[in-house]
Amino acid sequence: MVWEIVIGLETHAQLSTVSKIFSGASTAFGAAPNTQASAVDIALPGVLPVLNKAAVERAIRFGLAVGGRIAPRSVFARKNYFYPDLPKGYQISQFELPVVVGGEVLVAVDGAEKRVRLTRAHLEEDAGKSLHEDFHGMSGIDLNRAGTPLLEIVTEPDMRSAREAVAYAKTLHALVRWIGICDGNMQEGSFRCDANVSVRPAGSQTLGTRCEIKNLNSFRFLEKAIEFEARRQVELIEDGGKVRQETRLWDPQKGETRAMRSKEDAHDYRYFPDPDLLPLEIAPEWIESVRAALPELPAAMRARFAADHGLPEADATTLTSSKALATYYEQVVRGVGGEPKACASWVLGELSALLNRLEVEADASPVGPAALAGLVQRVLDGTVSGKTAKDVFESMAAGEGAADAIIEKRGLRQISDAGAIEAIVDQVLAANAKLVDDYRAGKEKAFNALVGQVMKASQGKANPAQANAILKARLG
Amino acid sequence: MFDLPLSALAARLRDRKVSSEELTRLFLGRIARLDPGLNAFITVDEDKALASARAADARLAAGKAEALTGIPIAHKDLFCAKGWKTTCGSRMLADFVSPYDAHVVEQFDRAGAVLVGKANMDEFAMGSSNENSFFGPARNPWDTTRVPGGSSGGSAAAVAARLVPAATGTDTGGSIRQPASHTGTAGIRPTYGAVSRYGMVAFASSLDQGGALGKSAEDLALMLNVMAGFDERDSTSIERPKEDYARDLAKPLAGLRVGLPKQYFTADLSADVAACVNAAIAELGRLGATTVEVSLPNQALAVPVYYVIAPAEASSNLSRFDGVRYGHRASGYADLDDMYRKSRAEGFGAEVQRRILVGTYVLSHGYYDAYYLQAQKVRRLIARDFTEAFRDCDVIAGPAAPAVAFPIGAKSSDPVQMYLEDLYTISVNLAGLPGLSVPCGFGAGGLPVGLQVIGRHFDEARMLNVAHQFQQATDWHRRRPPGID
Incomplete structure (x- = not known):
């Protein structure tokens, strides 16, 4: 039998606010345990949450970027459960009325464009961390992360392969960084995915029973976990078994998912509107001012690079994979005064290789866009050959100065006489x-x-x- | 001296006829002598009290005194006060010393009031008798075999016995007005959002409101002048200009329309209380007010609705008391769940546990719609009843409690009987309205009876005006319990 995989993703993007979503404590990563936890974050008796407007502003930015509806009125709810790193015994989240409803993300997969619909995006606070090592049989609790603002972005079950899911996750990752709402640092947990995976016979319209795989903090794990999980479900069904709805954890060491809890032992979170917070009301004027400040979005820029610059789709996609790179490329084109193909070839070639080698973003490149434009011009006007230019570029990267200076100093001027x-x-x-x-x-x-x-x-x-x-x- | 109104005490302090230190010592002496029989206080701290009295004296000497500078007060023991034990009447927090000040505590500190102690209360403000305190019941100064009411029972008993001139309280379902009624004191619960809840340990967040207990309406106005006001740390605090709650005290009552809800004057109301309340209403008539019958059709649903919403919020609010970061933790446990179970079973008393269970139940999957959501709908109907009633009147008057204070132990085995103590107060909380109670006579056994006055949102000044004019014409509030002089 031919099987179809059906995937929906829930992504937690940590919002890049200076302070927490309901307190004034800092959100900076890596401080000594519990040094960035205020009275509100550790849930002392009597403290109250106050909503950080900067988190809401970022949610609006996201909603506009994906063409979703910004709810004029959304409600914070309490999700009740006991865990030592959840100081209040409940997480403040949004349940029935989220801040962003709908929207979509356009994803390029294998040369085709895939439309992934979003169900919703809602604001919530992160929990703290339990540390199970180094405490001699006890557990340590670090509440620095407690109260960090998150945007949980939920898709419809629109993806049909691990490749599509990864392509979506990468596009979303680029988008949240592009619009400046999340630093996207996956090692630090700023961007993490849960995948809902089910399988069904190809052609079937009904969804199979799904399993949720938690906390996939790299694209590679996401891909492997989905592939493993789909295979597991298919084998289970083909052997006459049934998939049980459950939450599963990805074990990167063993390369497999394993059961964490079944639907039957799922928590009853007893959601109800948080009486400490008024409903979040967003005026149309606020939405418009956020819209006005929104940068050109990657999808629009990609289309423009393809149509106006005549770049191949794949190059346009790569150039718009990060805002820093796209901005860099546009500055080179401006510096050269046109010739987008030659500029793109340099940015995607020598520059990208350099950035990869140094593991830095384009905005931290040792060769700036104006400098690269200077070199590209010398290639275009025949002053140096393409091959010589590559050597000049390396010298520029090593800090030896501008292209013209290096060409003159070393007498690299091409003989065209x-x-x-x-x-x-x-x-x-x-x-x-x-x-x-x-x-x-x-x-x-x-x-x-x-x-x-x-x-x-x-x-x-x-x-x-x-x-x-x-x-x-x-x-x- | 110990019986003087706040304004007279303030005048003597300003005129240097008495120092704050002397005044504070006077009340500390009364506490030392009388509180062993009343148990109105959970914590009294002489050193801290005298230190702030001396600071107040310096301020008085510098001519920088405000209305309450140098005057001793007590806070209900659920207002967090930095460096003070803040127990909420619970074993769970028996040793919890707050590292920060509640907004209300800050406001009184800023005003120069002298905090002498933290008042006894029903555990986490759950109760109507003060019997649910881990630190033992507070007693009614009028008859120490009887309850002072609750949950602000310690505050009420302390003011009634003149152990402090005034105290703070909180009122979630009647917890200021009912004890005020039972102890012959004045108590006001302001409009929801008038006083910041920051630092006030939460029982039911949508109903909790800080307020004051004192000897007279005028004293309540002065207390509110300090307590009330916008605080950005409480998202439900309402931003509006600071007001002087004493501004209308002297206004005559001519033309005032007093609404009498027919549902308040039924067989549920004991005859002795009805007689006092009716006499008080007649007195308002003599002062120029007219009365009009109004109807609160959903009044009978107020208690059941409250006992869905309040426990639901409480079950969530009290989840933070898990023994992990502060508060009581069981000494031995097998694993994490066992630690939670034992710590909470040991730390919380029976009534608190009962409400956590009820609240957890009504929020559970499959029951939420039938209980919590339904209760919220009825809550809106109750609020609408008041809006309708206030079309025909300026204030509503009635009893604050269905009967006089009952003997300690009389209702402890029957929670529903206890819940009915708040029959006339609870709907005010559900509607977010302000309500006050002032002494209006003595019922069975010579025990005090209170007149409740309910106003529109933010109409405290008018309610205080009504109560003050009533007190100008009567002397119920000047009566003192026997044996406290």
């Missing part, structure tokens, strides 16, 4: 009679060897196209 090249060609022909004979005898390879000799004799500075043409004419 026909007379000078003819003189070199004649020298080479005179000194390589054997190669000339070979060529005339029909050995095409000998021609390339002669070109190599010309380049060598010119110390790589001869304009390759001209050298080729002159050589051909002389031998013709």
Whole structure:
């Protein structure tokens, strides 16, 4: 039987606010345990939550970016359960009335565009952390993370393969960073996914029983966990078994998912509206002011790069994978004054290789966009060859200065003077009679060897196209 | 001296006829002498009290005194006060010392009032008799075999016995007005949102409101002037200009329309209380007010609705008391669940546990709609009843409690009987309205009876005006319990 995998994702994006969602404590990562937990975060008796407007503003930004509806009135609810790192015994979240309803994310998968519909996005607070090591049989509780603002983004069950799910997650990851609402740091848990996975016979319209896989904090784990889980479910059904609705954990060491709790032992969270917080009302004026400040979105920019710049779809997609890279590329184009294809080729080629090597974003590149534009111009006007330019780029990356300075200092200016090249060609022909004979005898390879000799004799500075043409004419 | 109104005490302090330190010592002496028989206080701290009295004296000497500078007060023991034990009358918090001040505590500190102690209360404000205190019941100064009412029973008993000139309380379903009625004191619960709940340990967040107990309406006005006002740390605090609650005290009552809800004057009301309340209403008539019968058709649903909503919120609010970070933790346990179970079973008393169970039940999957959601709908109907009634009147008057204070132990075995103590007060909380109670006579056994006055949202000044004019014409509030002089 042919099976179809059905996947929905719930993503927790940590919002990049300076302070927590309901207290004034800092959200910075990595401080000593419990040093960034205020009276509100540790839930002392009598404390009350006060909503951080900056978190709401980021939720609005997201809602607008995905074309969702910003609820004019949404409600914070208490999700009640006991756990030592949940100080109040309840998490403040949104239940029946979330801040963002609907919306969609357009995802490029294998050259096609996939539309992933969003169900909702809601604001909530994060819990603290339980530390089970180093306490001699006891557990430590660190409440620094308690109260950190999260946006939980829930999709419809629209994805049909692990590849699609990963492509969606990567697009969403790029989007939240693009609009500046989340730093996207997956190691620190700023962006983590839960996957709801079910399988059904291909062509079936009814959904199979789903399992939820928790806390997938890398794209690789997401892909592997979905693949494993789908395989597990198919094998289970084909062996005559039934999938039980349950929550499962991904074990990266063993490369498998395992049961955490079944639907039957699921918590009854006893949601009810939090009486300490008034319903969140968002005026149309607020939404409009956020909309006005929103940057051009990656999907729009991608379409523009393809249509106006004439870039291949794949290049446009890569350039818009991060706002820093897209901005960099646009600045290079501006610096050069056009020639987007040549600019894109440099940004996606040498620059991206450099950034990968240094593990930095484009906005931290040692070669800035204006500097790169300067180099690209020298290639375009024939001052240096493409090959020489790559060496110049490396020197620029090493901090040796601007392209022009390096070209002058090292005398790398390309020889485009026909007379000078003819003189070199004649020298080479005179000194390589054997190669000339070979060529005339029909050995095409000998021609390339002669070109190599010309380049060598010119110390790589001869304009390759001209050298080729002159050589051909002389031998013709 | 110990019986003087706040304004007279303030005048003597300002005129340097008495120092705050002397005044504080006077009340500390009364506490030392009388409180062993009343148990109105959970904590009294002489050193802290005298230190703030001396600070107040310095302020008085510098001519920087405000209305309550140098005057001793007590806070109900659910207002967090930095460096003070804040127990909520519970074993769970028996040793909890607050590291911060509630907004209300801050306001009184800023005003220069002298905190002498933390008043006894029903555990987590759940109760109508003060019998649910881990620290033992507070007693009614008029008859120490009887309850002072609750949950602000300690505050009421302390004011009635003149152990402090005034005290704070909180009122979730009648917890200021009912004890005021039972102890012959004045008590006001302001409009929901008038006094910040920041630092006031939550029982039922949508109903809780801090207020005051004192000897007279005028004293309540002065207390509210300190307590009330916007606080950005409480999202339900309402931003509006600061007001002087004493501004209308002297206004004559001519033209005032007093609404009498027919549902308040039924067989549920004991005859002795009815007689006092009716006499008080007649007195308002002599002062120029007219009366009009009004109807609160959903009045009978107030107690059942309250006992869905309040426990629901309480079950969640009290989840933080889990023995993990502060408060009582059982000494031995097998695992995490066992730690929770034992710590909470040991830390909470029977009534608190009962309400947590009820609240957990009504919020549970499958019951939420039938109980919690339904109760919220009826709550809106109850609020609408008041809106309708206030079309025909300016204030509503009636009893604050169905009978005089009952003997300690008389209702402890029957929670529903206890819940009916708040028959006339609870609907005010559900509607978020202000209500007050002032002494209006003595019923069976010579025990005090209170007249309840209910106003529109933020109409405290008018309610206090009514109560003050009543007190200008009567002397019930000047009567003192026997044996306290």
